[in-house]
Amino acid sequence: MPAPAPGGRAGGPPPGGSDGAAVLELRGVTAGYGPGREPAVRGIDLAVPRRGHTAVVGPSGAGKTTLLSLVLRFLEPQEGELALDGRPYRELSHPAIRSRLAYVEQDTPVVPGTIRDNLLFSSPDAGEEDLRRVLRDVRLAEKVDSLDDGLDTELSSTAVSGGERQRIALARALLREPDVLLLDEATAQLDALTEAAVHECIRTRARAGAVVTIAHRLSTVIDADTIVVMESGRIRARGTHEELLAADVLYRDLVEALRIASAGSGAAAPAGHAAAPATVAAPGAPQRTG
Numbered sequence: 001m002p003a004p005a006p007g008g009r010a011g012g013p014p015p016g017g018s019d020g021a022a023v024l025e026l027r028g029v030t031a032g033y034g035p036g037r038e039p040a041v042r043g044i045d046l047a048v049p050r051r052g053h054t055a056v057v058g059p060s061g062a063g064k065t066t067l068l069s070l071v072l073r074f075l076e077p078q079e080g081e082l083a084l085d086g087r088p089y090r091e092l093s094h095p096a097i098r099s100r101l102a103y104v105e106q107d108t109p110v111v112p113g114t115i116r117d118n119l120l121f122s123s124p125d126a127g128e129e130d131l132r133r134v135l136r137d138v139r140l141a142e143k144v145d146s147l148d149d150g151l152d153t154e155l156s157s158t159a160v161s162g163g164e165r166q167r168i169a170l171a172r173a174l175l176r177e178p179d180v181l182l183l184d185e186a187t188a189q190l191d192a193l194t195e196a197a198v199h200e201c202i203r204t205r206a207r208a209g210a211v212v213t214i215a216h217r218l219s220t221v222i223d224a225d226t227i228v229v230m231e232s233g234r235i236r237a238r239g240t241h242e243e244l245l246a247a248d249v250l251y252r253d254l255v256e257a258l259r260i261a262s263a264g265s266g267a268a269a270p271a272g273h274a275a276a277p278a279t280v281a282a283p284g285a286p287q288r289t290g
Protein backbone atom coordinates (compact mmCIF):
# COMPACT_ATOMS: atom_id res chain seq x y z
CA MET A 1 0.00 0.00 0.00
CA PRO A 2 1.43 3.39 -0.88
CA ALA A 3 2.29 5.71 1.96
CA PRO A 4 0.03 8.74 2.24
CA ALA A 5 1.80 11.82 0.98
CA PRO A 6 2.23 14.42 3.70
CA GLY A 7 -1.19 15.95 4.02
CA GLY A 8 -2.51 13.65 1.32
CA ARG A 9 -4.66 10.55 1.38
CA ALA A 10 -3.28 7.14 0.61
CA GLY A 11 -4.62 5.73 -2.60
CA GLY A 12 -6.29 8.85 -4.00
CA PRO A 13 -7.27 12.47 -3.58
CA PRO A 14 -8.68 13.79 -0.33
CA PRO A 15 -12.35 12.86 0.01
CA GLY A 16 -14.61 15.66 -1.07
CA GLY A 17 -11.60 17.37 -2.65
CA SER A 18 -12.03 19.52 -5.68
CA ASP A 19 -15.08 17.66 -7.05
CA GLY A 20 -17.47 20.05 -5.38
CA ALA A 21 -18.74 17.45 -2.90
CA ALA A 22 -17.21 19.18 0.12
CA VAL A 23 -19.53 21.05 2.43
CA LEU A 24 -16.63 22.65 4.27
CA GLU A 25 -13.16 23.48 3.01
CA LEU A 26 -10.00 24.92 4.46
CA ARG A 27 -7.65 26.16 1.78
CA GLY A 28 -4.08 26.89 2.74
CA VAL A 29 -5.12 28.09 6.19
CA THR A 30 -2.52 29.46 8.59
CA ALA A 31 -3.72 30.91 11.89
CA GLY A 32 -2.53 31.73 15.37
CA TYR A 33 -3.24 33.59 18.55
CA GLY A 34 -1.79 37.02 18.03
CA PRO A 35 1.16 38.88 16.62
CA GLY A 36 4.58 37.70 17.67
CA ARG A 37 3.34 34.17 18.30
CA GLU A 38 4.08 31.17 16.14
CA PRO A 39 1.05 30.14 14.07
CA ALA A 40 -0.89 27.36 15.76
CA VAL A 41 -1.81 25.79 12.41
CA ARG A 42 -0.08 26.17 9.06
CA GLY A 43 -1.03 25.50 5.46
CA ILE A 44 -4.11 23.45 6.29
CA ASP A 45 -5.89 22.01 3.26
CA LEU A 46 -8.93 20.03 4.23
CA ALA A 47 -12.15 19.22 2.41
CA VAL A 48 -14.93 17.82 4.56
CA PRO A 49 -17.38 15.76 2.50
CA ARG A 50 -21.08 16.54 2.76
CA ARG A 51 -21.67 13.18 4.39
CA GLY A 52 -19.49 11.03 6.56
CA HIS A 53 -17.32 11.17 9.63
CA THR A 54 -13.97 12.91 9.67
CA ALA A 55 -11.94 12.31 12.84
CA VAL A 56 -9.05 14.59 13.78
CA VAL A 57 -6.31 13.08 15.90
CA GLY A 58 -2.89 14.21 17.04
CA PRO A 59 -0.76 14.83 20.09
CA SER A 60 -1.42 17.66 22.50
CA GLY A 61 -0.72 21.04 20.93
CA ALA A 62 -1.03 19.68 17.38
CA GLY A 63 -3.71 22.23 16.49
CA LYS A 64 -6.91 20.16 16.64
CA THR A 65 -8.84 22.66 18.76
CA THR A 66 -7.55 25.53 16.65
CA LEU A 67 -8.94 23.80 13.57
CA LEU A 68 -12.40 23.64 15.14
CA SER A 69 -12.11 27.25 16.32
CA LEU A 70 -11.44 28.30 12.73
CA VAL A 71 -14.42 26.36 11.43
CA LEU A 72 -16.61 27.99 14.10
CA ARG A 73 -15.06 31.34 13.22
CA PHE A 74 -13.89 31.96 16.75
CA LEU A 75 -10.59 32.62 15.00
CA GLU A 76 -9.80 34.20 11.61
CA PRO A 77 -7.05 32.85 9.34
CA GLN A 78 -3.88 34.87 8.83
CA GLU A 79 -3.50 33.23 5.44
CA GLY A 80 -5.78 31.14 3.29
CA GLU A 81 -9.54 30.85 3.59
CA LEU A 82 -12.42 28.67 4.68
CA ALA A 83 -15.49 28.00 2.60
CA LEU A 84 -18.94 26.61 3.19
CA ASP A 85 -20.56 25.09 0.12
CA GLY A 86 -17.82 26.74 -1.92
CA ARG A 87 -18.59 30.23 -0.56
CA PRO A 88 -15.70 31.86 1.26
CA TYR A 89 -16.34 32.65 4.93
CA ARG A 90 -15.56 36.32 4.30
CA GLU A 91 -18.75 36.54 2.19
CA LEU A 92 -20.83 35.02 4.97
CA SER A 93 -21.99 36.46 8.27
CA HIS A 94 -21.21 34.75 11.56
CA PRO A 95 -24.87 33.78 12.04
CA ALA A 96 -25.04 32.38 8.50
CA ILE A 97 -22.08 30.14 9.26
CA ARG A 98 -23.18 29.15 12.75
CA SER A 99 -26.67 28.28 11.52
CA ARG A 100 -25.12 25.47 9.47
CA LEU A 101 -22.96 24.09 12.26
CA ALA A 102 -23.61 22.52 15.62
CA TYR A 103 -20.87 22.18 18.18
CA VAL A 104 -20.73 19.83 21.12
CA GLU A 105 -17.92 20.66 23.48
CA GLN A 106 -16.40 18.26 25.92
CA ASP A 107 -18.10 20.02 28.76
CA THR A 108 -21.03 21.78 27.16
CA PRO A 109 -22.91 23.73 29.81
CA VAL A 110 -26.60 23.16 30.35
CA VAL A 111 -28.65 26.35 30.24
CA PRO A 112 -30.77 27.35 33.23
CA GLY A 113 -34.29 25.97 32.97
CA THR A 114 -35.94 22.69 32.09
CA ILE A 115 -34.81 19.83 29.90
CA ARG A 116 -37.19 21.19 27.27
CA ASP A 117 -35.59 24.65 27.52
CA ASN A 118 -32.21 23.06 27.00
CA LEU A 119 -33.29 21.19 23.92
CA LEU A 120 -35.16 24.13 22.40
CA PHE A 121 -32.35 26.57 23.15
CA SER A 122 -31.13 26.71 19.56
CA SER A 123 -34.18 25.16 17.84
CA PRO A 124 -37.12 27.00 19.38
CA ASP A 125 -39.58 25.76 16.76
CA ALA A 126 -38.93 22.06 17.22
CA GLY A 127 -42.04 19.97 17.84
CA GLU A 128 -42.75 17.44 20.57
CA GLU A 129 -42.05 14.49 18.29
CA ASP A 130 -38.66 15.97 17.32
CA LEU A 131 -37.77 16.28 21.00
CA ARG A 132 -38.79 12.67 21.61
CA ARG A 133 -36.73 11.51 18.63
CA VAL A 134 -33.48 13.15 19.71
CA LEU A 135 -33.97 11.98 23.29
CA ARG A 136 -34.32 8.44 21.96
CA ASP A 137 -31.23 8.95 19.79
CA VAL A 138 -29.12 9.87 22.81
CA ARG A 139 -30.80 7.23 24.99
CA LEU A 140 -32.35 9.67 27.40
CA ALA A 141 -35.98 9.01 26.59
CA GLU A 142 -36.52 6.48 29.39
CA LYS A 143 -34.77 8.64 31.93
CA VAL A 144 -36.90 11.66 31.01
CA ASP A 145 -40.07 9.54 31.10
CA SER A 146 -39.19 8.40 34.59
CA LEU A 147 -39.14 11.96 35.91
CA ASP A 148 -42.36 13.29 37.41
CA ASP A 149 -42.31 16.39 35.23
CA GLY A 150 -40.74 14.72 32.19
CA LEU A 151 -39.40 17.25 29.72
CA ASP A 152 -40.47 20.04 32.05
CA THR A 153 -38.15 18.95 34.82
CA GLU A 154 -35.90 21.74 36.03
CA LEU A 155 -32.36 20.61 35.39
CA SER A 156 -31.12 22.43 38.46
CA SER A 157 -33.41 20.33 40.62
CA THR A 158 -32.22 17.09 39.13
CA ALA A 159 -28.92 15.38 39.53
CA VAL A 160 -27.46 15.36 36.03
CA SER A 161 -24.41 13.22 35.53
CA GLY A 162 -21.57 14.28 33.24
CA GLY A 163 -22.72 11.68 30.77
CA GLU A 164 -26.31 12.89 30.80
CA ARG A 165 -25.12 16.44 30.39
CA GLN A 166 -23.17 15.45 27.30
CA ARG A 167 -26.15 13.58 25.93
CA ILE A 168 -28.40 16.61 26.45
CA ALA A 169 -25.84 18.71 24.58
CA LEU A 170 -25.73 16.14 21.81
CA ALA A 171 -29.55 15.98 21.64
CA ARG A 172 -29.64 19.77 21.34
CA ALA A 173 -27.13 19.61 18.48
CA LEU A 174 -28.97 16.79 16.68
CA LEU A 175 -32.24 18.67 16.91
CA ARG A 176 -30.76 21.29 14.62
CA GLU A 177 -29.93 18.72 11.95
CA PRO A 178 -26.75 20.64 11.20
CA ASP A 179 -24.90 20.36 7.91
CA VAL A 180 -21.75 19.89 9.97
CA LEU A 181 -21.77 18.45 13.49
CA LEU A 182 -18.54 19.32 15.30
CA LEU A 183 -17.86 17.22 18.34
CA ASP A 184 -14.99 17.34 20.77
CA GLU A 185 -15.22 13.94 22.34
CA ALA A 186 -14.86 13.85 26.10
CA THR A 187 -11.49 12.82 27.45
CA ALA A 188 -12.98 11.88 30.80
CA GLN A 189 -14.26 8.38 31.18
CA LEU A 190 -18.00 8.40 30.73
CA ASP A 191 -20.59 5.78 31.60
CA ALA A 192 -21.06 2.97 29.09
CA LEU A 193 -24.51 4.18 28.07
CA THR A 194 -23.17 7.61 27.14
CA GLU A 195 -20.25 6.09 25.27
CA ALA A 196 -22.58 3.94 23.24
CA ALA A 197 -25.04 6.76 22.63
CA VAL A 198 -22.36 9.16 21.42
CA HIS A 199 -20.88 6.51 19.18
CA GLU A 200 -24.22 5.60 17.67
CA CYS A 201 -25.20 9.25 17.17
CA ILE A 202 -22.00 9.93 15.26
CA ARG A 203 -22.69 6.97 12.99
CA THR A 204 -26.30 7.93 12.40
CA ARG A 205 -25.63 11.60 11.84
CA ALA A 206 -22.76 10.85 9.45
CA ARG A 207 -25.25 9.17 7.11
CA ALA A 208 -27.21 12.41 6.74
CA GLY A 209 -24.52 15.07 7.07
CA ALA A 210 -20.91 15.79 7.90
CA VAL A 211 -19.53 14.96 11.31
CA VAL A 212 -16.11 16.21 12.39
CA THR A 213 -14.79 14.91 15.68
CA ILE A 214 -11.74 15.57 17.75
CA ALA A 215 -11.59 11.93 18.61
CA HIS A 216 -10.30 10.64 21.91
CA ARG A 217 -11.66 7.11 21.75
CA LEU A 218 -10.13 4.42 19.64
CA SER A 219 -13.57 3.13 18.70
CA THR A 220 -14.47 6.58 17.34
CA VAL A 221 -11.23 6.85 15.38
CA ILE A 222 -11.59 3.41 13.85
CA ASP A 223 -15.14 4.12 12.83
CA ALA A 224 -14.32 7.33 10.93
CA ASP A 225 -14.49 7.44 7.16
CA THR A 226 -11.41 9.64 7.09
CA ILE A 227 -8.87 10.25 9.83
CA VAL A 228 -6.77 13.40 9.76
CA VAL A 229 -3.50 13.19 11.66
CA MET A 230 -2.19 16.53 12.90
CA GLU A 231 1.24 17.30 14.25
CA SER A 232 2.85 20.65 15.08
CA GLY A 233 0.08 22.64 13.40
CA ARG A 234 0.11 20.69 10.15
CA ILE A 235 -1.80 17.80 8.67
CA ARG A 236 0.84 15.13 8.34
CA ALA A 237 -1.34 12.34 6.96
CA ARG A 238 -4.91 11.37 6.26
CA GLY A 239 -6.67 8.18 5.34
CA THR A 240 -8.62 5.32 6.79
CA HIS A 241 -7.56 3.50 9.93
CA GLU A 242 -6.07 0.65 7.91
CA GLU A 243 -4.24 2.98 5.52
CA LEU A 244 -2.74 5.01 8.32
CA LEU A 245 -1.79 2.01 10.40
CA ALA A 246 0.16 0.76 7.42
CA ALA A 247 1.75 4.06 6.51
CA ASP A 248 2.07 6.53 9.38
CA VAL A 249 4.26 5.94 12.40
CA LEU A 250 2.73 8.74 14.48
CA TYR A 251 -0.73 7.33 13.85
CA ARG A 252 0.45 3.91 14.97
CA ASP A 253 1.83 5.49 18.17
CA LEU A 254 -1.41 7.37 18.83
CA VAL A 255 -3.45 4.23 18.33
CA GLU A 256 -1.15 2.34 20.64
CA ALA A 257 -1.55 5.02 23.33
CA LEU A 258 -5.33 4.85 23.00
CA ARG A 259 -5.21 1.08 23.15
CA ILE A 260 -3.10 1.13 26.31
CA ALA A 261 -5.20 3.87 27.90
CA SER A 262 -8.35 1.92 27.22
CA ALA A 263 -7.07 -1.52 28.16
CA GLY A 264 -9.42 -3.17 30.56
CA SER A 265 -12.27 -0.78 29.89
CA GLY A 266 -14.37 -3.65 28.61
CA ALA A 267 -15.92 -1.49 25.88
CA ALA A 268 -17.01 -3.44 22.86
CA ALA A 269 -15.02 -3.19 19.66
CA PRO A 270 -16.89 -1.99 16.60
CA ALA A 271 -17.88 -4.77 14.25
CA GLY A 272 -15.04 -5.85 12.02
CA HIS A 273 -12.29 -4.67 14.34
CA ALA A 274 -10.89 -7.29 16.62
CA ALA A 275 -9.02 -5.18 19.11
CA ALA A 276 -10.68 -1.88 19.71
CA PRO A 277 -11.60 -1.39 23.32
CA ALA A 278 -11.63 2.30 23.95
CA THR A 279 -13.18 4.49 26.54
CA VAL A 280 -10.27 6.48 27.91
CA ALA A 281 -8.38 9.27 26.20
CA ALA A 282 -4.74 9.09 25.30
CA PRO A 283 -2.32 10.62 27.78
CA GLY A 284 -1.97 14.33 27.13
CA ALA A 285 -5.30 14.64 25.38
CA PRO A 286 -6.99 18.05 25.57
CA GLN A 287 -9.14 19.08 28.48
CA ARG A 288 -11.65 21.12 26.56
CA THR A 289 -12.26 22.96 23.38
CA GLY A 290 -12.29 26.71 23.41
Ligand SMILES: Nc1ncnc2c1ncn2[C@@H]1O[C@H](COP(=O)(O)OP(=O)(O)OP(=O)(O)O)[C@@H](O)[C@H]1O
Pocket: 033, 040, 058, 059, 060, 061, 062, 063, 064, 065, 066, 067, 284, 285, 286, 287, 288
Ligand atom coordinates in the same frame (compact mmCIF):
# COMPACT_ATOMS: atom_id res chain seq x y z
N1 LIG B 1 -5.92 30.72 23.42
C1 LIG B 1 -4.67 30.49 23.05
N2 LIG B 1 -3.73 31.45 23.16
C2 LIG B 1 -2.46 31.23 22.78
N3 LIG B 1 -2.00 30.08 22.26
C3 LIG B 1 -2.89 29.08 22.12
C4 LIG B 1 -4.26 29.22 22.50
N4 LIG B 1 -4.90 28.07 22.25
C5 LIG B 1 -3.97 27.23 21.72
N5 LIG B 1 -2.77 27.83 21.65
C6 LIG B 1 -1.54 27.24 21.12
O1 LIG B 1 -1.81 26.77 19.80
C7 LIG B 1 -1.18 25.52 19.57
C8 LIG B 1 -2.21 24.49 19.15
O2 LIG B 1 -3.08 24.31 20.24
P1 LIG B 1 -4.45 23.51 20.13
O3 LIG B 1 -5.18 23.70 21.41
O4 LIG B 1 -5.13 23.86 18.88
O5 LIG B 1 -3.90 22.01 20.02
P2 LIG B 1 -4.66 20.66 20.33
O6 LIG B 1 -4.18 19.69 19.31
O7 LIG B 1 -6.13 20.89 20.41
O8 LIG B 1 -4.06 20.30 21.73
P3 LIG B 1 -4.75 19.58 22.97
O9 LIG B 1 -4.94 18.15 22.50
O10 LIG B 1 -3.76 19.70 24.06
O11 LIG B 1 -6.03 20.31 23.22
C9 LIG B 1 -0.45 25.16 20.86
O12 LIG B 1 0.90 25.55 20.71
C10 LIG B 1 -1.14 26.00 21.90
O13 LIG B 1 -0.26 26.34 22.94
